Amino acid sequence: MSTPTALLSATGVRKSFPIDGSNIEVLHGVDLHITEGEFVAVMGPSGSGKSTLLYAVSGMDPVDAGDVHLAGTELTTLDGDGLADARRELMGFVFQQPTLLKDLPLLDNIVLTSALDKVGTPAERRARAEELMTRAGIWELRDRMTSQVSGGQLQRAGICRALMRRPRIIFGDEPTGALNSTAAGEIMDLLSDLNAEGTTLLVVTHDVRVAARAHRVVFMVDGQVTDELLLDADDEETRVDLVTRRVRELRI
Numbered sequence: 001m002s003t004p005t006a007l008l009s010a011t012g013v014r015k016s017f018p019i020d021g022s023n024i025e026v027l028h029g030v031d032l033h034i035t036e037g038e039f040v041a042v043m044g045p046s047g048s049g050k051s052t053l054l055y056a057v058s059g060m061d062p063v064d065a066g067d068v069h070l071a072g073t074e075l076t077t078l079d080g081d082g083l084a085d086a087r088r089e090l091m092g093f094v095f096q097q098p099t100l101l102k103d104l105p106l107l108d109n110i111v112l113t114s115a116l117d118k119v120g121t122p123a124e125r126r127a128r129a130e131e132l133m134t135r136a137g138i139w140e141l142r143d144r145m146t147s148q149v150s151g152g153q154l155q156r157a158g159i160c161r162a163l164m165r166r167p168r169i170i171f172g173d174e175p176t177g178a179l180n181s182t183a184a185g186e187i188m189d190l191l192s193d194l195n196a197e198g199t200t201l202l203v204v205t206h207d208v209r210v211a212a213r214a215h216r217v218v219f220m221v222d223g224q225v226t227d228e229l230l231l232d233a234d235d236e237e238t239r240v241d242l243v244t245r246r247v248r249e250l251r252i
């Protein structure tokens with residue numbers, strides 16, 4: 001039997017920030033290994049280092065120590081240009097609030113980064129955006145400004161933008177944090193479908209319903225991964241129940 005390949009492999013990751021005049025370590029040697037096609041959720045108390053871990057393993061923020069391999073590249077050895085290339089070619093990012101430009105229609109926002117990077121022709125970029133926006137149910141909103149759409153529609157646009165370059169992994173930091181439960185469910189349907197088609201997901205969340213969609217939940221406490229939960233039940237309520245129980249046990 002072949003061993004599944006780790007798409008992302010982080011070992012011994014340490015990260016400090018200067019806080020109140022001293023250097024405080026917030027990640028204390030974290031290991032995280034994610035297989036291609038996996039959906040991993042990260043949960044933990046506020047301040048436990050979840051977002052810091054996400055930024056460290058995606059090369060958004062340099063680490064103080066440790067290795068981070070993504071798709072065969074050691075991110076910690078890359079310079080600024082190399083990291084920017086790796087981010088553009090391999091990764092997509094979805095944040096709590098997408099940072100779309102206010103005075104541009106949704107479609108232009110979605111194609112903007114690919115246009116600046118001269119990926120494909122304008123017709124190819126538009127076709128890709130149409131495919132993604134249709135799928136996300138926002139194609140008919142393509143000419144609307146970002147101020148004229150709902151939070152859920154904006155987040156769908158943010159996901160479309162993240163998908164323009166067909167990333168192998170999507171990093172999500174509270175992707176449903178600003179949404180009501182219906183919109184959150186729709187966003188998670190979209191992300192789960194993408195995952196079912198092979199896109200790897202690493203998502204930081206406080207929401208048990210979001211975490212319950214994952215194959216595996218990793219729990220962080222005080223800058224360390226302290227526990228994990230494999231979710232192989234088919235039934236959604238069973239999965240939610242399993243995550244809820246573990247969250248209570250760990251007092252997260």
Ligand SMILES: Nc1ncnc2c1ncn2[C@@H]1O[C@H](COP(=O)(O)OP(=O)(O)OP(=O)(O)O)[C@@H](O)[C@H]1O
Pocket residue numbers: 017018019026044045046047048049050051052053
């Ligand atoms: N840029 C920074 N400068 C200084 N301290 C930081 C910085 N970023 C994070 N920290 C600190 O690192 C610790 C971990 O923060 P992080 O945002 O990773 O936690 P989190 O688990 O994602 O929290 P939350 O669930 O509240 O978003 C916190 O104590 C935070 O104050």
